[in-house]
Amino acid sequence: MKLLYFAWLRQKIGIAEETLDLPPGVETVAALIDWLKTRGPNYAAALDNTKLVRVAVNREYVTYDHRLNAGDEVGLFPPVTGG
Amino acid sequence: MIRVQREDFDPGVELEAMTRGKTHIGGVTSFTGLVRDMAGGTAITAMTLEHYPGMTEKQLAEIEAEAHRRWPLDAVLIIHRYGELKPGDRIVLVATASSHRDAAFDSCRFMIDWLKTKAPFWKLEATDAGSHWVEAKESDDAAADRWRQS
Numbered sequence: 001m002k003l004l005y006f007a008w009l010r011q012k013i014g015i016a017e018e019t020l021d022l023p024p025g026v027e028t029v030a031a032l033i034d035w036l037k038t039r040g041p042n043y044a045a046a047l048d049n050t051k052l053v054r055v056a057v058n059r060e061y062v063t064y065d066h067r068l069n070a071g072d073e074v075g076l077f078p079p080v081t082g083g
Numbered sequence: 084m085i086r087v088q089r090e091d092f093d094p095g096v097e098l099e100a101m102t103r104g105k106t107h108i109g110g111v112t113s114f115t116g117l118v119r120d121m122a123g124g125t126a127i128t129a130m131t132l133e134h135y136p137g138m139t140e141k142q143l144a145e146i147e148a149e150a151h152r153r154w155p156l157d158a159v160l161i162i163h164r165y166g167e168l169k170p171g172d173r174i175v176l177v178a179t180a181s182s183h184r185d186a187a188f189d190s191c192r193f194m195i196d197w198l199k200t201k202a203p204f205w206k207l208e209a210t211d212a213g214s215h216w217v218e219a220k221e222s223d224d225a226a227a228d229r230w231r232q233s
Contacts, residue, residue: 007133007205008216056203059138075135075203079219082132082163082204083116083175083195 001070005046006077009053012046022070029055030064032074052078084159085143087134089166094176101158102180108157112191113178120170122217128209132165132174135203139163142202150179150194154186161194163204193230200227 004017026035033053037044047053055062056075068074084101086092094115102108118130147159158180168174177198179190206217 004135006135006203007207056135056138059135059141061201075138077135077203078205078216080200080203081206081217081219082134082202083199083223 001068002073004073004075006075008078009046009076013042022068027067028064029057029062029066029068029074032068033064033076047076054079084161085140085147086162087136087139087143088162088164091164091173092162092176094173097160097162097176098178101160101178105157105180107182108180109182110184110187111158111178111180112184112187113176114191114195115173116175116195118168118170118172118174122208122210125210125212127170128211129167129169130172130174130209131167131207131214133205133207134163134165139203143198146194146197146201149197150190153193154179154181154190155183156181156186156190159190159194161198163198163202165204196223196226196230199223 001022002017002019005013005015010016023035026032033047033050037047054077057066057072094113098111098113102111120127143161147161150156150159156179160176160178162176164174177191177194179187181187200223207214208217
């Protein structure tokens with residue numbers, strides 16, 4: 001699975017992207033975020049307030065109950081501010 | 084047509100290209116977004132736009148398709164820039180063309196409202212005191228909600 005981080009989420013986590021295997025038991029977006037938060041204080045800080053974390057799977061917005069697949073591209077980012 | 088680019092654009096040239104040869108078009112509405120020099124009373128020295136390559140284009144294409152579904156449009160154009168911009172620089176151009184003005188006006192407003200809440204772009208404002216990420220505005224969500232169809 002490919003994970004991409006943007007804007008202040010990218011800055012707080014410290015990397016723009018990473019590739020990893022989905023751990024056993026992590027089947028949804030919500031579970032992925034909970035697991036990421038255990039990987040270090042940088043992840044915990046970036047993902048602390050999930051009201052400010054939007055999620056896209058394969059470049060489409062999804063809700064936190066969306067089920068993940070091994071080859072997914074998952075983007076995590078703050079609410080958008082373009083235009 | 085969708086374009087996401089670092090370079091500036093010339094609205095006059097773009098609007099001319101959009102309508103050239105399409106003599107059934109009766110009107111064009113366009114919105115050009117610019118970098119302001121102030122935000123909340125603080126002077127802005129630069130603004131950097133980050134985006135999600137691939138997803139940004141996909142979301143803009145969906146906004147374009149939705150505009151075509153809702154209004155009888157002859158042409159649609161969205162150009163959005165990324166990278167470092169200065170106050171006064173152009174950020175975005177949204178334009179719609181139709182036989183009649185109501186469709187052109189309404190669809191242009193729809194597209195910029197939806198773009199602001201759906202297209203993955205993020206603004207980083209630089210000031211003399213440092214830089215900060217712009218927070219999403221509830222007023223932008225409210226503007227997009229006006230176009231929600233039940």
